[in-house]
Amino acid sequence: PPGAERFIPDDSHSLDDLKRAAPGCHGCELYENATQVVFGRGDAHAQIVMVGEQPGDIEDQRGLPFVGPAGHLLRRAVDEAGIDPATLYITNAVKHFRFELRGTRRIHQTPDQQHIVACRPWLVSEFALLRPRVVVVLGATAAKALLGPAFRVTRQRGQVLPWPESAQHPDDFRVAPIEGGVEVPPGKLVATIHPSAVLRADDRDTAFNGLVDDLKVVAAAAR
Numbered sequence: 389p390p391g392a393e394r395f396i397p398d399d400s401h402s403l404d405d406l407k408r409a410a411p412g413c414h415g416c417e418l419y420e421n422a423t424q425v426v427f428g429r430g431d432a433h434a435q436i437v438m439v440g441e442q443p444g445d446i447e448d449q450r451g452l453p454f455v456g457p458a459g460h461l462l463r464r465a466v467d468e469a470g471i472d473p474a475t476l477y478i479t480n481a482v483k484h485f486r487f488e489l490r491g492t493r494r495i496h497q498t499p500d501q502q503h504i505v506a507c508r509p510w511l512v513s514e515f516a517l518l519r520p521r522v523v524v525v526l527g528a529t530a531a532k533a534l535l536g537p538a539f540r541v542t543r544q545r546g547q548v549l550p551w552p553e554s555a556q557h558p559d560d561f562r563v564a565p566i567e568g569g570v571e572v573p574p575g576k577l578v579a580t581i582h583p584s585a586v587l588r589a590d591d592r593d594t595a596f597n598g599l600v601d602d603l604k605v606v607a608a609a610a611r
């Protein structure tokens with residue numbers, strides 16, 4: 389099943405249209421073992437869109453993105469950066485939970501490039517409908533989805549970047565068939581570390597403050 393594109397209805401007019409179609413996606417094999425698809429959520433007029441990696445264990449069970457430990461940390465960082473959480477939309481580069489069973493435990497597995505590419509039409513469709521001012525790339529997986537494999541979050545975090553060229557060329561960055569052929573509008577993009585990386589850091593406070601600093605750049609860029 390190569391890619392999500394054929395599961396996105398041509399007559400999608402709204403995020404709800406996309407969300408209704410997403411449970412039918414068999415664009416890669418990850419739907420087979422996950423509990424459910426976890427689509428983006430938030431303000432349909434959001435000027436800031438945050439992109440994570442994939443749902444975690446708790447998100448997979450609840451069907452909502454960023455409702456586990458990483459989500460709690462992200463919410464705290466958003467508050468500290470002075471961003472109104474009601475003006476956000478939060479989603480993931482990959483919409484099914486990828487894991488490995490060890491006994492009864494489900495251990496997170498990073499999605500492969502093939503999963504990222506397969507799932508990207510959903511993400512691009514979300515952007516096409518939201519037309520955000522700023523996209524926040526949370527960690528390496530989202531960066532691979534949007535900026536390509538050569539991008540290094542550690543080196544380029546916290547900078548306001550233009551939409552990558554690739555995001556504006558449907559050949560490289562397949563634009564899903566939204567009615568009217570809407571392409572991803574040019575906007576700004578800021579990359580930062582993933583909140584899970586803050587949770588894993590030796591010095592959590594410093595890592596957290598770094599995330600907040602990057603989100604302050606986002607807040608300023610969205611004004």
Ligand code: URA
Nearest residue numbers: 440441442443453454
């Ligand atoms: N990590 C992510 O990248 N996304 C979620 O939804 C939860 C944890």
Ligand code: SF4
Nearest residue numbers: 413415416419484507
């Ligand atoms: Fe479709 Fe994405 Fe789920 Fe793969 S991970 S089945 S492409 S929604």
